[in-house]
Amino acid sequence: MTHDLDADVIVAGAGISGLACAWGLQQRGARVLVLEAGPHAGGCITTARADGCLLESGPNSALETTPLIQPLLEALGIADERIPARPEARNRYILREGRLNALPLSPLAFLSSPLFSMRAKLRLLREPFIARGATDAEETVAAFVRRRLGDEFLDYAINPFVGGVYAGDPENLSVAAAFPRLHELEQAHGSLIRGQLAGARARRRNPEKSKQAAPMFAFEGGMQTLTDAIARRLPRIELGTAVASITASGGRYVIEAITSGVRRKFHSRAVLLAVPAYAATVLVAPFAPQAAAALAAIPYPPVAVVHSMYRRSAIAHPLDGFGMLVPECEHRQILGTIFSSTLFGSRAPEGAVLLTTFIGGVRQPDLARLAETDLGELAYAEHVALLGASARPESVRVKCWPQAIPQYTLGHAARIRQVEEAERGFPGLFFCANYRGGVSVGDCIKSADRASGSITAFLRGA
Numbered sequence: 001m002t003h004d005l006d007a008d009v010i011v012a013g014a015g016i017s018g019l020a021c022a023w024g025l026q027q028r029g030a031r032v033l034v035l036e037a038g039p040h041a042g043g044c045i046t047t048a049r050a051d052g053c054l055l056e057s058g059p060n061s062a063l064e065t066t067p068l069i070q071p072l073l074e075a076l077g078i079a080d081e082r083i084p085a086r087p088e089a090r091n092r093y094i095l096r097e098g099r100l101n102a103l104p105l106s107p108l109a110f111l112s113s114p115l116f117s118m119r120a121k122l123r124l125l126r127e128p129f130i131a132r133g134a135t136d137a138e139e140t141v142a143a144f145v146r147r148r149l150g151d152e153f154l155d156y157a158i159n160p161f162v163g164g165v166y167a168g169d170p171e172n173l174s175v176a177a178a179f180p181r182l183h184e185l186e187q188a189h190g191s192l193i194r195g196q197l198a199g200a201r202a203r204r205r206n207p208e209k210s211k212q213a214a215p216m217f218a219f220e221g222g223m224q225t226l227t228d229a230i231a232r233r234l235p236r237i238e239l240g241t242a243v244a245s246i247t248a249s250g251g252r253y254v255i256e257a258i259t260s261g262v263r264r265k266f267h268s269r270a271v272l273l274a275v276p277a278y279a280a281t282v283l284v285a286p287f288a289p290q291a292a293a294a295l296a297a298i299p300y301p302p303v304a305v306v307h308s309m310y311r312r313s314a315i316a317h318p319l320d321g322f323g324m325l326v327p328e329c330e331h332r333q334i335l336g337t338i339f340s341s342t343l344f345g346s347r348a349p350e351g352a353v354l355l356t357t358f359i360g361g362v363r364q365p366d367l368a369r370l371a372e373t374d375l376g377e378l379a380y381a382e383h384v385a386l387l388g389a390s391a392r393p394e395s396v397r398v399k400c401w402p403q404a405i406p407q408y409t410l411g412h413a414a415r416i417r418q419v420e421e422a423e424r425g426f427p428g429l430f431f432c433a434n435y436r437g438g439v440s441v442g443d444c445i446k447s448a449d450r451a452s453g454s455i456t457a458f459l460r461g462a
């Protein structure tokens with residue numbers, strides 16, 4: 001460590017990616033300074049309390065897909081604040097022809113489920129005999145699912161699922177980039193069903209869990225418990241400080257940042273850009289134009305999140321599940337609703353329920369840009385139609401994300417190769433955020449661990 005430097009590593013962005021990476025670097029002995037443009041650490045992870053409810057405007061929960069999570073919570077001293085999803089939240093409802101049907105959870109339930117026609121069920125039996133897709137042609141999620149599983153499975157399983165996870169459209173997403181496990185299953189086994197069966201034993205031994213098998217959790221005080229805990233344990237984090245430019249000069253980086261209108265300069269050996277792709281674009285454009293162009297091509301649709309608190313008696317539906325997802329072909333105005341007070345305890349006052357509704361995404365971006373009162377009304381109208389709401393909500397709170405979730409569209413892998421090229425071209429410059437390695441909180445933690453390993457190796461001159 002050279003003492004005229006402000007830090008070994010400057011991390012731009014204090015979302016979970018930047019925070020988890022900064023934590024990993026600190027644990028590995030590096031001196032880290034985190035600069036965050038916003039007023040709080042956590043990025044998309046934002047928990048608030050209002051009207052007796054605990055409101056999650058970003059992720060409501062996380063999946064323990066990686067063995068890195070539990071040791072992280074223990075090291076941060078928040079393992080005992082972790083809460084599991086309630087067993088009542090196992091059901092996931094999908095809308096079909098105006099009615100909510102529970103997604104079947106077993107092969108037997110699948111056979112008797114009204115969610116899929118007999119024709120669609122029989123179509124699935126053909127899956128093991130359908131030839132592998134070409135290895136060199138990138139395919140959309142929709143084309144892949146249509147080819148292997150049929151139209152109905154695309155419309156009533158994958159389309160709503162992609163709406164729920166990415167606020168995205170399977171017609172645009174790249175299957176290899178957005179669902180790499182599905183793509184790999186086909187490439188390795190020639191069939192998803194055969195691959196699932198063949199891989200069962202290997203999966204049991206693997207400490208990494210698939211998203212279907214991983215335990216779902218949150219924290220008593222909400223998801224921000226995690227990011228607050230990391231931020232508290234980082235000695236140097238500056239909020240309200242936006243990185244404005246980066247310059248490489250003589251084996252070090254000069255970072256210019258703005259705090260309350262005042263320009264400041266920082267020096268470090270390495271820089272981690274843990275900001276969204278559209279923010280990274282601006283920062284690298286002066287010296288890495290190809291990476292900048294690739295990052296600029298990653299779309300981020302808007303999403304509005306509407307929190308509606310009702311008296312329990314005002315909702316006819318039993319709310320016995322995680323929530324409901326709405327397929328595009330049902331032509332409604334919401335992507336889905338999480339039954340938040342069923343999913344975890346202490347999310348709403350006694351006698352009340354909390355529903356978290358997602359509006360917009362790639363499907364209906366203009367709806368996400370409506371005024372807050374209109375968004376509240378829209379969510380209410382859909383709750384009347386789909387959940388049997390018989391009285392207006394007691395309270396409504398809205399959060400809009402103008403650029404919510406990166407879309408791993410066709411060409412995504414080539415874009416990430418440009419980012420890798422920039423990392424090779426500018427030693428000490430690193431990129432880690434949810435547009436790379438997966439969008440879920442668990443994926444971000446995994447990517448951050450990888451990034452902190454690479455940065456440590458760079459600092460040690462490996």
Ligand SMILES: Cc1cc2nc3c(=O)[nH]c(=O)nc-3n(C[C@H](O)[C@H](O)[C@H](O)COP(=O)(O)OP(=O)(O)OC[C@H]3O[C@@H](n4cnc5c(N)ncnc54)[C@H](O)[C@@H]3O)c2cc1C
Nearest residue numbers: 013015016017037043044058059060243433434439440441
């Ligand atoms: C509505 C919504 C619901 C979601 N639900 C789930 C869920 O249930 N489960 C799940 O696992 N995942 C969910 N996700 C996804 C997950 O929350 C995100 O992918 C993840 O939190 C992103 O973390 P990140 O650190 O990569 O990016 P971000 O959280 O976007 O953090 C980037 C940070 O960079 C800062 N920044 C930007 N520009 C600059 C600059 N120039 N200088 C300094 N700082 C800058 C920003 O202010 C921000 O704090 C959801 C996301 C959204 C939006």
